[in-house]
Amino acid sequence: xxxxxxxxxxxxxxxxxxxxxxxxxxxxxxxxxxxxxxxxxxxxxxxxxxxxxxxxxxxxxxxxxxxxxxxxxxxxxxxxxxxxxxxxxxxxxxxxxxxxxxxxxxxxxxxxxxxxxxxxxxxxxxxxxxxxxxxxxxxxxxxxxxxxxxxxxxxxxxxxxxxxxxxxxxxxxxxxxxxxxxxxxxxxxxxxxxxxxxxxxxxxxxxxxxxxxxxxxxxxxxxxxxxxxxxxxxxxxxxxxxxxxxxxxxxxxxxxxxxxxxxxxxxxxxxxxxxxxxxxxx
Amino acid sequence: xxxxxxxxxxxxxxxxxxxxxxxxxxxxxxxxxxxxxxxxxxxxxxxxxxxxxxxxxxxxxxxxxxxxxxxxxxxxxxxxxxxxxxxxxxxxxxxxxxxxxxxxxxxxxxxxxxxxxxxxxxxxxxxxxxxxxxxxxxxxxxxxxxxxxxxxxxxxxxxxxxxxxxxxxxxxxxxxxxxxxxxxxxxxxxxxxxxxxxxxxxxxxxxxxxxxxxxxxxxxxxxxxxxxxxxxxxxxxxxxxxxxxxxxxxxxxxxxxxxxxxxxxxxxxxxxxxxxxxxxxxxxxxxxxxxxxxxxxxxxxxxxxxxxxx
Ligand SMILES: Cc1cc2nc3c(=O)[nH]c(=O)nc-3n(C[C@H](O)[C@H](O)[C@H](O)COP(=O)(O)OP(=O)(O)OC[C@H]3O[C@@H](n4cnc5c(N)ncnc54)[C@H](O)[C@@H]3O)c2cc1C
Ligand SMILES: Cc1cc2nc3c(=O)[nH]c(=O)nc-3n(C[C@H](O)[C@H](O)[C@H](O)COP(=O)(O)O)c2cc1C
Ligand code: FES
Numbered sequence: 001x002x003x004x005x006x007x008x009x010x011x012x013x014x015x016x017x018x019x020x021x022x023x024x025x026x027x028x029x030x031x032x033x034x035x036x037x038x039x040x041x042x043x044x045x046x047x048x049x050x051x052x053x054x055x056x057x058x059x060x061x062x063x064x065x066x067x068x069x070x071x072x073x074x075x076x077x078x079x080x081x082x083x084x085x086x087x088x089x090x091x092x093x094x095x096x097x098x099x100x101x102x103x104x105x106x107x108x109x110x111x112x113x114x115x116x117x118x119x120x121x122x123x124x125x126x127x128x129x130x131x132x133x134x135x136x137x138x139x140x141x142x143x144x145x146x147x148x149x150x151x152x153x154x155x156x157x158x159x160x161x162x163x164x165x166x167x168x169x170x171x172x173x174x175x176x177x178x179x180x181x182x183x184x185x186x187x188x189x190x191x192x193x194x195x196x197x198x199x200x201x202x203x204x205x206x207x208x209x210x211x212x213x214x215x216x217x218x219x220x221x222x223x224x225x226x227x228x229x230x231x232x233x234x235x236x237x238x239x240x241x242x243x244x245x246x247x248x249x250x251x252x253x254x255x256x257x258x259x260x261x262x263x264x265x266x267x268x269x270x271x272x273x274x275x276x277x278x279x280x281x282x
Numbered sequence: 283x284x285x286x287x288x289x290x291x292x293x294x295x296x297x298x299x300x301x302x303x304x305x306x307x308x309x310x311x312x313x314x315x316x317x318x319x320x321x322x323x324x325x326x327x328x329x330x331x332x333x334x335x336x337x338x339x340x341x342x343x344x345x346x347x348x349x350x351x352x353x354x355x356x357x358x359x360x361x362x363x364x365x366x367x368x369x370x371x372x373x374x375x376x377x378x379x380x381x382x383x384x385x386x387x388x389x390x391x392x393x394x395x396x397x398x399x400x401x402x403x404x405x406x407x408x409x410x411x412x413x414x415x416x417x418x419x420x421x422x423x424x425x426x427x428x429x430x431x432x433x434x435x436x437x438x439x440x441x442x443x444x445x446x447x448x449x450x451x452x453x454x455x456x457x458x459x460x461x462x463x464x465x466x467x468x469x470x471x472x473x474x475x476x477x478x479x480x481x482x483x484x485x486x487x488x489x490x491x492x493x494x495x496x497x498x499x500x501x502x503x504x505x506x507x508x509x510x511x512x513x514x515x516x517x518x519x520x521x522x523x524x525x526x527x528x529x530x531x532x533x534x535x536x537x538x539x540x541x542x543x544x545x546x547x548x549x550x551x552x553x554x555x556x557x558x559x560x561x562x563x564x565x566x567x568x569x570x571x572x573x574x575x576x577x578x579x580x581x582x583x584x585x586x587x588x589x590x591x592x
Contacts, residue, residue, distance in 0.1 A: 005314055005553060043551065048346040048499055048527075053551060092553070243341040245348060246550040250306035252326070252355045253341040263334040265355065270310070 003095060003248070004029045007088040011065065013081070017165045019072045021081050028064045030093050036061070036123035037239060037274045040068070040093030041247035044076040053092065054080070055244050055269070057120035057216075069119040069169070095247050096273050099124050099214060099237055105132055107209035108154040110202055111178075112225055114195045114217025115161055120239055121216055122169055125155055129176040153211070154179065156202060160195030160217075164188040196224045203228070210234050223282045236277040242268040257281040283564035284574040287321070287541045289519040290467030292404045292442035294376060294542055296321040297575055298532070298556045298563070301523050301546030302380035302406065302446070303327065303352065307366035308373065314553045318374035319560070321542060324470075325362070325370075327382040327408050330391055332358035336413060342479045342488035346525075347500030348547050349477050351413045351491040354382055359395055371401040380446070382408040384416045386434050393438035404441050407431060407466070410448030410473035412495045422448040422473075425460035432464025444521065446470040449504055458512045468519035470544065471512060472505045498547040499525040506538050513539025513580055527555070529562035539580040 004027070012024035030040065041053035054076040060067035072081050083089060099120075102109050109128060113121045132153040155178040161167045163186050173180050181202075183193040191197075195217065203210070215225040216239035229236045242254040249270030256272070258264045259281055266272065266280065285296035299322040305311055308323055317323055335355025342349040357366065362379075370377045379402055383389035389407070396402055409422035409431050421427045428445070435443055445461035447454065449472040458469055474495025479488040505524025513520055522540030526532050527548040535543045548555045563575070572578055 003313060050343060051346055051348065051498055051547075051551065052343055243339050243343075245341055245350075245547075246304070246310075248310045248553075250310040251304055251341075251350070251550055252306075252335060252352045253350060255335065255338045255340060255355075257337070265335060265338070 002033055003093060004033070005092050006090075008091050010083050010085050010087050010089060012085055013083050017168050020166070020168055021070050021072065022059070023068045023070065023080070023083070024065050025068065025089065025091065026065045027091065030091060031061055031064055031066050034058050034061045034066060034094040035098030036127045037099035037120055038094040038096045039120075039247070039273060040066070040091050041095060041244070042080065043090040045079040050075045052245055053247060055241075055247055057239075058094065058123050059119045060123055060126065069116070069122075071116050092247060096269055097271070099239070099274050100235075101128060101131060102153070102211040103235070104209075104211040105153050107211045108156055109211050110156050110158060110199065110213045112158045112195050112199050112213065112215040112217070112221075113160070114221040115166065117215070117217030117221070117239070118159060118169060119216070121157070121214065122172055124214060125157065125173055125176055125178050128153070128155055129178070154208070157181065158195050158198035158202060160184070160193070160198070160221075162186065194221070196221060196228060199225060199228055203232070212237065215239070219282065226277050226282060229277065237274050238277060238280075238282075239274050240268050240272050240280075244269050283567055285560065285564060287575050289444065289521060289541055290442055292444075292467060294321040296560050297536070297542035298560045299324055299378070299521065299542060299544045300549055300556060301544035302408065304546040304549045307362070308370050308375060309366075311549075311553050312369075312373060315557055316373075317370070320375065320556055321560075322376040322378050322403065323370060324378045324380050324406055324544060325366075326356050327354045327380045327411065328356050328359055328362050328392070329354060329382050329384075330359055330388050332356065332361065337490045339488065339490055340494075342494070344477070344479050344496065345500060347477075347496050347498040348550075349479055349489060349494040349496055350474070351489045351494035353413045353491070354411055354418070359392060363395070363399060367399070367401065376403045377401060378404045378406050378444070380406040380408050382411060382418060384414075386430060389431050390434045390438055393435040397439035397441060402441060404444060404467075405435065405439065406444040406446050406470055407435055408446050408473070410446050410450075412448070412450065412474060412476045412493070413491065419448055419450065422457065423451055425456050428457050429460040429464035432461050432466050436465030442467040444468045444470050446473055448473050449475050449501070449508055449524075454508045455511055455515045458518065459516055462516065462518050468521060468541075469512065470521045470523060471508050471540075472501070472524050475501050475504060497525070499527050499531070501525050502531060502534070506534050509535055509540050510538040510582075526559075527551070529559045529566065532559050532563065533566060533578075536575065536578045537580070537582045541575075541579050
């Protein structure tokens with residue numbers, strides 16, 4: 001994995017929901033190296049305010065460009081939202097460890113997203129869907145039928161947001177054949193509840209074997225996902241956020257406690273942002 | 283253009299170094315810049331035993347600044363020598379090891395260990411870290427303890443040693459003098475300023491440890507002033523640091539009296555900044571009609587009458 005440091009042209013930057021922006025950046029170099037789960041550090045504008053780069057996940061990866069999905073929070077994301085197509089931004093990436101793909105190409109994979117946690121999940125769904133089309137399903141191949149057919153791997157998105165407007169990009173998931181279930185905290189769309197409610201139900205109702213669970217969202221959500229999945233013997237991958245400065249493992253600023261008796265920290269930017277649940281204490 | 287500079291007996295091919303704690307052990311940044319082209323690589327602070335560091339959050343951004351409370355997380359001297367140093371050597375980096383102890387005995391032991399190891403250009407003695415319970419800043423706040431740490435290290439090594447001083451003192455000149463008396467070959471000025479920030483919505487401190495060290499452009503005027511004061515009162519070799527984010531910022535330090543500079547926070551934002559500054563520095567000297575970096579150091583134009591009044 002080779003990271004790049006370069007000024008890249010913005011080809012798209014549009015509002016897709018109140019305070020939510022979708023940005024497309026042309027960079028064959030970054031796109032060519034990038035994997036779902038990784039992120040970029042962006043200098044949102046020249047000058048001292050804000051001082052540091054901002055980490056944003058890869059929302060989508062094509063052959064020549066990347067897409068970012070971001071919510072306007074403060075100074076950095078605000079100035080990002082004012083960037084126009086044709087302007088250039090300084091990017092460092094791709095950074096961090098990607099999501100490992102499910103080991104098995106059958107059964108079902110659960111993607112749990114809370115709020116802006118949806119951002120890296122689309123890239124992951126695209127990658128899993130693409131792979132399951134290329135690889136023949138294990139059972140069919142064993143039966144000696146020879147021809148390629150759609151693998152029975154099923155992707156489920158369990159997606160919770162504050163309200164209806166904050167549920168974004170659902171069509172993109174559906175186009176991939178992902179089965180989408182949504183909840184909102186205020187009940188303005190679908191049922192009222194949290195993504196973790198959907199996870200509990202899916203564990204009960206899911207017909208086949210669950211090959212892996214992936215989660216990205218606020219820390220409390222990740223904690224409860226980890227609690228629910230405890231002792232289930234299903235691989236669980238969590239994508240974490242922490243304040244970052246360098247984004248590449250040098251400053252030791254973005255620590256998360258590693259599991260174990262002795263106090264020891266891992267770097268979210270370099271050892272993560274994707275961790276297997278057994279590696280860390282949330 | 284001759285960019286060579288000397289800090290006592292430490293000779294550097296150019297005066298742009300990377301600061302301790304902002305460059306890890308060099309591995310992370312190596313894909314982005316050639317370490318052999320840096321004036322020097324100052325390592326993350328190394329202690330006798332590995333240290334886990336402080337609990338997160340360890341970072342907070344402030345106006346033109348960065349607060350950190352890393353707490354000197356490091357792999358310890360054994361693993362540094364075994365796993366990290368060979369890489370730096372292979373890259374042909376000019377390695378300056380930043381060391382930190384909780385007691386005089388620990389500083390002594392570290393000096394002894396590094397004295398016997400090849401491929402190290404010098405030691406930087408950290409007596410100024412605000413983010414640890416014991417040692418560090420405690421030593422650097424008083425002239426007496428400053429001198430003792432330097433004497434202890436000096437007694438055990440023939441390597442060039444730099445004392446890294448804290449700005450969190452009333453009289454920097456007094457501390458600088460003590461460090462030189464103790465046997466330092468030069469001084470690194472400055473480490474971070476103590477600071478804190480509060481999230482008003484949650485009413486919680488932004489750092490888990492509440493108080494941390496402030497770095498970045500916000501502290502630059504303080505750093506330039508300290509370099510100037512020390513350079514003027516004592517003629518000692520100084521490496522300046524604090525908020526360097528451009529060639530212009532680096533130039534201020536040279537003109538104030540520094541013979542070299544270190545880049546910390548600026549590197550976290552632009553990993554290639556040291557090389558950019560190195561390039562632009564040569565151009566600046568040319569424009570000013572100066573033949574080398576030596577002729578710029580301390581070369582601030584000021585009327586004699588004003589200087590006397592300070
Ligand atoms: C690996 C990683 C991937 C991320 N991916 C995305 C993404 O795809 N889309 C997206 O919208 N956001 C993402 N984030 C969060 C995003 O980086 C922050 O929202 C952004 O940095 C806020 O910057 P700002 O200047 O707008 O707000 P600021 O003014 O800096 O901060 C406003 C508030 O946001 C909080 N905040 C600042 N930085 C972070 C951070 N790094 N993590 C959590 N909280 C923070 C601060 O505590 C502060 O109170 C990601 C964060 C990480 C670490
Ligand atoms: C994240 C971080 C970690 C640091 N770690 C160390 C350290 O281990 N030892 C040390 O002597 N100084 C350390 N420093 C201080 C810097 O080396 C430097 O003196 C200071 O940040 C001022 O320079 P700057 O404004 O260019 O960052 C650290 C600074 C930062 C921002
Ligand atoms: S942000 Fe610097 S180590 Fe992770």
